[in-house]
Amino acid sequence: MKINKEITHPAHPHHKLRLEYTETPFDCHGCKEAGIGLKYRCQQCKYELHKACGSAQPTITHPFYKKCAFNFHYRPPDNNLRICDACQGDVSGFVYHCDCCDFDLHPCCVNLPQVLNDGQNNTLYLCAGLSGSCHHCGAKGPGWAYRSAQSKGYNLHVSCVKKLLVESWLASYFNVDKNKVQELQTRIPSLRGAPQRNGSGVRKYYQMAGGAARLVMSALLGDPTAIVAGVVRGLISM
Structure with missing residues (x-):
C-alpha cells in the first residue's frame, strides 16, 4: 500500500503535513492519544497526527x-x-x-494488527474478548486483547497495556511519580498465578510476557515494529 509522504488534511487545512519517523513519543492532535514512529507533522506550527489519523478513510x-x-x-x-x-x-x-x-x-x-510477532518467539493474536484471564488484571473484562497460541501462553487486555503505557509516559515525560518508572519493568505484566519459584523457565516466561506487552504498546502507539518495541522497552525501564 502506497503511503503519501505529504498530505493536506481537513483538520489542518492551512499547511501541508509531512511524513516523519520519530522515536520520541508525541501527542496526536487528531485522536488526542499518544504516538510514536511514523507521523504526519506540520513544519510551521508543529501540528502532529498519527499516520493512521492522517490517512483515515471516510x-x-x-x-x-x-x-x-x-x-x-x-x-x-x-x-x-x-x-x-x-x-x-x-x-x-x-x-x-x-x-x-x-x-x-x-x-x-x-489499525491494530491481527498478529504481532517480534521475530523471535513472541506471536500474539488479536481477539475481540478473552475466554481466559488477563495476565495483568486477572479478569476477562470487556475490550480487545492479545493472546498467545502457546500451551502455557498469556493473555493481555489492550486496555491494561494502554494503562501501563500511560503510566510510563507520564512518569518519564511529565515527572509524575518518577518512582513508578522503576516499578514498571516488574509490573509488565504482573503475572497472576505464575509460579513463585526461581528457575530459568519461570524467568523466560516473565521475559516473554514482558516482550508481549511491549509489542502491544508499540502497536497502540501506531507503529508495531521491533524497533519501536525497543524504544518502548527503553521508556519503561528507565
Whole structure:
C-alpha cells in the first residue's frame, strides 16, 4: 500500500503535513492519544497526527464487527462522552463510529494488527474478548486483547497495556511519580498465578510476557515494529 509522504488534511487545512519517523513519543492532535514512529507533522506550527489519523478513510469495516460500517468523525458524535470499544479509553478526538450499533474505535485501534510477532518467539493474536484471564488484571473484562497460541501462553487486555503505557509516559515525560518508572519493568505484566519459584523457565516466561506487552504498546502507539518495541522497552525501564 502506497503511503503519501505529504498530505493536506481537513483538520489542518492551512499547511501541508509531512511524513516523519520519530522515536520520541508525541501527542496526536487528531485522536488526542499518544504516538510514536511514523507521523504526519506540520513544519510551521508543529501540528502532529498519527499516520493512521492522517490517512483515515471516510468509511471502514472491521472483522470483529461484520455487520457494522464505521464512519470517520473529527470529534465524538453529538459531543457525547464515548469510550473506544477496543481499548476502553476515552474518545476525545478523531473516531470511527457505527451509527447502527453505537460502537466507537480510535483510528490506531482500528489499525491494530491481527498478529504481532517480534521475530523471535513472541506471536500474539488479536481477539475481540478473552475466554481466559488477563495476565495483568486477572479478569476477562470487556475490550480487545492479545493472546498467545502457546500451551502455557498469556493473555493481555489492550486496555491494561494502554494503562501501563500511560503510566510510563507520564512518569518519564511529565515527572509524575518518577518512582513508578522503576516499578514498571516488574509490573509488565504482573503475572497472576505464575509460579513463585526461581528457575530459568519461570524467568523466560516473565521475559516473554514482558516482550508481549511491549509489542502491544508499540502497536497502540501506531507503529508495531521491533524497533519501536525497543524504544518502548527503553521508556519503561528507565
